[in-house]
Amino acid sequence: MTRLRSLCLVALVFAAGCLDHATGTTRNASCSLTATGGSLGAQSIPVIGCGLLGSRYTAEVAVLDTTAYTTTWGFRTAQGNLLAVWNVKGNQPELVDSVIVSGATTLGDVAVSDDGKLLIVATERTNGSLVVFDLTNPRHPVQLSRLATQNTYNGVHTAEVGRIGGNLYAILAIDALSGAPTPESKVVIVDLGDPAHPREVFEKAVPSTDPFVHDTFLRDGLLFVALWNAGIEIWDVGGGGQGGTASAPVVIGSVATIGGDAHNIWWLHDAVSGSRYAFVGEESGPAQIGVSSAGDIHVLDVSDLAHPREVAFYHVPAAGTHNFSVDETNGILYAAYYNAGVRALDVRGDLETCTPGQQVTTGNITRCDLGAMGREIGRGLGGGGGTLAVYVWGVELSGGALYASDMLNGLWKLQTVQ
Amino acid sequence: MLVMTLLVISVADPSSAQESAIALSGGASAIALLTNATGTPQNRTLTEAYLTQPMASADLRAGWFRATGILNFEGLTLRRGELDLGEWGEGYVDRRHPHAYIHELMIGAQSPSGPLAASVYAGRGFVPFGSDDPMVRPFASYPVDHHLAQILERLVVVAALRGGPIVAEAATFNGDEPVDPSTPPLARRFGDSWSLRGTLFGPAGTELAASYANVKSPEFREGQGLDQRKTQLDLRVTGTSGPFTRYALLEAARTTDIDRGRPFYAFDAFLGEAAVCRGDIGIAARWEQSDRPEEERLLDLFRSARPATDLSILGVTQWTTLSAAISLPRLDMAEAHAAPFIEVARITADRTTAAVFDPVQFYGTRSMWRLSAGVRFGIGHEHDRVGRYGVAAGTAVSSPGPAAHEHRSTPSHHCFS
Numbered sequence: 001m002t003r004l005r006s007l008c009l010v011a012l013v014f015a016a017g018c019l020d021h022a023t024g025t026t027r028n029a030s031c032s033l034t035a036t037g038g039s040l041g042a043q044s045i046p047v048i049g050c051g052l053l054g055s056r057y058t059a060e061v062a063v064l065d066t067t068a069y070t071t072t073w074g075f076r077t078a079q080g081n082l083l084a085v086w087n088v089k090g091n092q093p094e095l096v097d098s099v100i101v102s103g104a105t106t107l108g109d110v111a112v113s114d115d116g117k118l119l120i121v122a123t124e125r126t127n128g129s130l131v132v133f134d135l136t137n138p139r140h141p142v143q144l145s146r147l148a149t150q151n152t153y154n155g156v157h158t159a160e161v162g163r164i165g166g167n168l169y170a171i172l173a174i175d176a177l178s179g180a181p182t183p184e185s186k187v188v189i190v191d192l193g194d195p196a197h198p199r200e201v202f203e204k205a206v207p208s209t210d211p212f213v214h215d216t217f218l219r220d221g222l223l224f225v226a227l228w229n230a231g232i233e234i235w236d237v238g239g240g241g242q243g244g245t246a247s248a249p250v251v252i253g254s255v256a257t258i259g260g261d262a263h264n265i266w267w268l269h270d271a272v273s274g275s276r277y278a279f280v281g282e283e284s285g286p287a288q289i290g291v292s293s294a295g296d297i298h299v300l301d302v303s304d305l306a307h308p309r310e311v312a313f314y315h316v317p318a319a320g321t322h323n324f325s326v327d328e329t330n331g332i333l334y335a336a337y338y339n340a341g342v343r344a345l346d347v348r349g350d351l352e353t354c355t356p357g358q359q360v361t362t363g364n365i366t367r368c369d370l371g372a373m374g375r376e377i378g379r380g381l382g383g384g385g386g387t388l389a390v391y392v393w394g395v396e397l398s399g400g401a402l403y404a405s406d407m408l409n410g411l412w413k414l415q416t417v418q
Numbered sequence: 419m420l421v422m423t424l425l426v427i428s429v430a431d432p433s434s435a436q437e438s439a440i441a442l443s444g445g446a447s448a449i450a451l452l453t454n455a456t457g458t459p460q461n462r463t464l465t466e467a468y469l470t471q472p473m474a475s476a477d478l479r480a481g482w483f484r485a486t487g488i489l490n491f492e493g494l495t496l497r498r499g500e501l502d503l504g505e506w507g508e509g510y511v512d513r514r515h516p517h518a519y520i521h522e523l524m525i526g527a528q529s530p531s532g533p534l535a536a537s538v539y540a541g542r543g544f545v546p547f548g549s550d551d552p553m554v555r556p557f558a559s560y561p562v563d564h565h566l567a568q569i570l571e572r573l574v575v576v577a578a579l580r581g582g583p584i585v586a587e588a589a590t591f592n593g594d595e596p597v598d599p600s601t602p603p604l605a606r607r608f609g610d611s612w613s614l615r616g617t618l619f620g621p622a623g624t625e626l627a628a629s630y631a632n633v634k635s636p637e638f639r640e641g642q643g644l645d646q647r648k649t650q651l652d653l654r655v656t657g658t659s660g661p662f663t664r665y666a667l668l669e670a671a672r673t674t675d676i677d678r679g680r681p682f683y684a685f686d687a688f689l690g691e692a693a694v695c696r697g698d699i700g701i702a703a704r705w706e707q708s709d710r711p712e713e714e715r716l717l718d719l720f721r722s723a724r725p726a727t728d729l730s731i732l733g734v735t736q737w738t739t740l741s742a743a744i745s746l747p748r749l750d751m752a753e754a755h756a757a758p759f760i761e762v763a764r765i766t767a768d769r770t771t772a773a774v775f776d777p778v779q780f781y782g783t784r785s786m787w788r789l790s791a792g793v794r795f796g797i798g799h800e801h802d803r804v805g806r807y808g809v810a811a812g813t814a815v816s817s818p819g820p821a822a823h824e825h826r827s828t829p830s831h832h833c834f835s
Binding site for chain 1: 594597598601637638639640641642643677678682683714715716717719723724725727728729730731732733734771772773774779780
C-alpha cells in the first residue's frame with residue numbers, strides 16, 4: 001500500500017480548485033459550467049461545489065461528517081486503485097489524502113460503519129478483496145486488514161456494512177468470472193466483530209441462470225439481495241423471525257422485477273408511510289459509459305415480506321439509474337442517474353394508487369408511473385440538458401448536503417431538495 | 419525447435435487417394451516471429467519475439483470415413499498473446515489470444531463424389547460460419563475481425579450437402595468460447611447455438627459464401643451473458659495464371675449483441691486481402707476496417723475480464739489497418755521448408771462515440787505501426803484451407819469436395835505458408 005498525500009492548491013472561481021495529485025494533471029472540468037444551474041429546468045438541484053479528479057474514473061462515494069471518500073474505477077490514465085479522501089466542510093470539496101490499494105483495477109464500493117470507526121472498500125477484479133480501514137483519523141484512513149480468499153477471488157463488486165444483532169458485518173457481492181475455480185457470482189457475509197481479522201461466515205453462489213448479484217441492502221436483520229434477472233430476494237439474517245442468522249440466512253421472499261437487471265436496493269423506512277416500500281435500481285443496457293445508460297427504478301410493496309410485488313416505477317428516457325440515497329425524514333429519494341445526473345423523487349405516502357392515465361400495464365402487472373404522478377421533484381447535474389457531460393455513479397446525503405460521485409469529473413456537492 | 423521434434427506419421431498426396439485407399443498424412447508448422455509495434459497501451463513501443471502458430475496436424479481417410487485434427491501449442495509459446503493492436507477476444511485485447519491445444523479434432527463420413535454429395539462431421543473444430551482460419555491466409559498477424567468472421571474450437575456437428583456448384587452447411591454447437599488453451603468446452607452447452615452457411619462455387623476459382631450464426635452467451639461460459647447474432651458474406655478467388663498464383667478475399671461481417679432478445683450493440687467489419695505469388699516469392703496486401711467493443715481492462719492492460727460485470731461497454735473503436743507482406747524465397751530440405759517473410763501494417767484507431775474509451779488518451783496516438791519479420795517452418799503436408807469439412811471443402815466445380823481439408827489442390831498462396 002502506498003500513501004500519497006497532497007494539498008488542495010487553488011480555489012478557482014466557481015471551481016473546486018483541487019489538483020489531481022495522483023498525476024499532477026489539471027482538472028478537466030469546471031464547476032462554473034453548472035454552478036448557475038440555469039440549464040437544469042425549474043426543479044434544478046443547485047451545485048454548491050466540486051472536487052475534480054481527472055486521472056481516474058470516480059466510482060462510489062461515502063461520507064462521514066465533514067469527510068468524504070470516493071473510489072475509482074477501471075483505467076483512465078491510471079488504474080482505478082485510488083481511494084480519495086475529501087474535506088467537504090466547505091463549499092468546495094478539497095482533496096486532502098489518498099490511498100492506493102495495490103493489486104486492484106477497480107475500487108467499486110466504499111462504505112462507513114455506523115459508528116464511524118471503520119471504512120470498507122471492495123476491490124476488483126481478479127484477486128478481489130475486502131479492505132478494512134481504521135478511521136481513528138477520518139482524514140487519513142489506515143489499513144487495518146484485507147480479506148482475500150477463494151470466495152473473493154473473482155472480484156468484490158460491492159460491499160455493504162451493517163449490524164446484525166449488534167455485531168458488525170460486511171455483505172459482499174462477488175463477481176462471476178469465466179474459467180475461475182468458482183465461476184458463479186455469490187454473496188459472502190463477513191464478520192467484522194474483530195475488524196483486524198475479518199472472517200467469512202457465509203457464502204452462497206448465485207445460480208448461473210440469474211446470473212449476477214450486484215448489491216445488497218441490510219436493515220433490521222433483513223438482507224435484500226439484488227439478483228439481476230431473478231429480481232430480488234429477502235433474506236432473514238436475524239430479524240425476520242424465521243430463524244435466519246448471519247451464518248445461516250433464510251430466504252423469506254422474492255420477486256422478479258420487470259425487466260430484470262436488478263442492481264441495487266433501498267428499503268425505505270419513511271417517517272410517515274413506514275416500511276412499506278423497497279426501491280430497486282435496474283442497471284440495464286445498452287449502455288456506453290460516459291454517454292448512455294438504461295434502467296428504471298422499480299417500487300416494490302414489501303409489506304408482506306414473503307410476497308413482495310412490484311407496484312410502481314420511475315423512468316427517465318435515454319438514461320438509467322444507479323445507486324440511491326434517501327432522506328427518510330422528508331421522504332425524498334435521490335438517485336444517481338449516470339448521464340442524466342441526479343434525480344429526486346417524492347416517495348412519501350401511497351405510491352401504488354394512481355389514475356388510469358398514470359398506470360402502465362406490463363404483462364399482468366399494472367404499475368403506477370411515478371413520473372406521470374408528478375413524483376419527480378428535482379434534477380441535478382445536467383438532467384435538463386446541461387452542457388457539462390456527467391456520469392453519476394452514486395449519491396450520499398450527509399450533513400444537509402447531497403454528494404454525487406461522477407465518473408467523469410469527480411465529486412459534486414449539491415443542495416438538497418427543499 | 420518444436421517443429422523439428424514433431425513426428426510426421428506419413429506423408430501422402432491426398433489428391434491421389436480420393437475415395438478408395440486409406441490415406442494418412444501429417445505435418446507440422448510454426449512461425450518464428452519478431453514484431454515491433456508503436457502506440458501500444460500507454461504509448462509504449464514494444465518489440466517482442468515468439469514462436470506463433472506452432473501446430474501439428476493429421477488427416478485420415480478410409481473409404482467414407484474421415485478424421486482430421488490440429489494440435490495448437492500456442493498455450494505453451496504464446497501465453498501472453500501475440501502483439502496485434504486492435505485484436506481482441508477471449509479476454510485478450512491488443513494481443514491475439516493463444517488458441518486451444520485441441521484446435522480441431524473432427525471425425526466424419528462423406529459420401530462418394532457425384533451430382534449430389536453429403537458429409538457429416540462431429541468433434542471439436544470449426545463452425546460453418548465465415549471465412550477460413552486466418553492461420554492459413556497470407557498474413558501471420560490476425561485481422562481484427564477474427565471474432566466477427568470465424569467461430570472455432572467448439573463442440574460441433576456439421577452437416578453439408580453439395581449439389582453441383584452449391585454447398586449448404588448447417589451446424590449445432592456450444593456457444594461458449596474457450597477460456598484458455600487447455601479447458602475443454604462445457605459439454606452441457608452443446609447444442610445451444612447453431613449456424614448456417616451457403617456457398618456458391620463459381621468459375622475460375624471463385625466462391626461466394628454467406629453465413630448466419632445464433633450464438634448463445636459466447637463470453638460468459640456459464641451461459642447467461644449476452645448472446646450474439648452473426649452474419650458474414652465473402653467472395654473468395656483463387657487460381658493460377660502461368661507461373662503466378664493468386665488469392666483474394668472480400669468479406670463483410672456484423673455481430674450484434676443480444677440481451678434476452680433485445681439488440682444492444684452491433685459491430686461491423688469489412689476486409690479485403692489479396693496475394694500474388696510467383697514460385698516462392700509473393701506479395702500480399704490487406705485492408706480492414708473493423709469495430710471493436712471496448713471493455714474494462716485488468717492490471718495487465720492487454721487483458722479484460724469475462725464476463726463484464728454488467729451490460730455496459732466503454733465504447734466502440736473503429737480499427738482501420740492497411741497491411742502489406744512479402745514472402746521471400748524459401749529453403750527446402752526434403753519434406754521440410756523454411757520461408758522468410760516481412761509484414762508491415764499502418765493502424766489507426768478512431769473513437770466512434772463520446773463514450774469514455776478514447777484511443778488517443780489510452781494509446782497516446784490514434785495511428786500506430788507494426789513491423790514484423792519471421793520465418794515459417796513446415797514439414798509434411800500443408801493445409802491450404804481450414805474451416806470447412808467434407809463436401810464443403812472443395813473449390814473446383816469439376817472435382818467437388820474431395821477432402822476434409824484442402825491440401826495443395828489449389829496452390830493459391832503457398833508462398834505464404
